Amino acid sequence: MEWIIVLVILAAILVYLVVTALNQKRFLKTLSxxxxxxxxxxxxxxxxxxxxxxxxxxxxxxxxxxxxxxKQRKMEIRPDKPVYLYCESGMRSARAAQFLRKNKYTDLSHLRGGFKKWTGKVKSS
Known part of the structure; x- marks a missing residue:
């Protein structure tokens, strides 16, 4: 009986992840x-x-x-211009895009694999 509950929970998590990923693809471009x-x-x-x-x-x-x-700094980002986001691996940038989408930003892209995959010019402080 307990294994059925575990299977139902795992199935629910899997469905949630698939639905979230499919929804995200509708509004967030993942760029090479x-x-x-x-x-x-x-x-x-x-x-x-x-x-x-x-x-x-x-x-x-x-x-x-x-x-x-x-949330506090979204007004620093113009909703009428494209927004390119990145983080270390792509997880936080996807979450930021979800937040921005809910706040009427439409042209959202993020870097596949994040900064750790970036081979271009880098600046450090």
Whole structure:
């Protein structure tokens, strides 16, 4: 009997993850490094990592608006311009995109694999 409950819970989690991923694909473009590099200079480039991570190294031209501060600082991001997001691996940037989408931002993209996969120019403080 207990294993049935565990299976039902696991199935519910799996369904939730699949639905979330499919919904996310409708509003968030996941870009390869080449695609990201081709468009980020025409967009608002936002690093959603924490300030200490940003200081260790970030994509040249990026602004640091950590996911933990996104709610308070969203007015720093223009809703009428493309927004390119990245974090260390892609998880936080996807969450930031979900938040921005709920706040009427429409042109949202993020870097596949995040900063750890970036091979382009980097600036450190």
């Amino acid at each position: 490094e080449e695609e990201f590099r081709a468009g980020y200079r025409k967009a608002q480039l936002i690093d959603v990592r924490e300030p200490d991570e940003f200081k260790k190294g970030h994509i040249l031209g990026a602004r640091n608006i950590p996911l933990t501060q996104m």
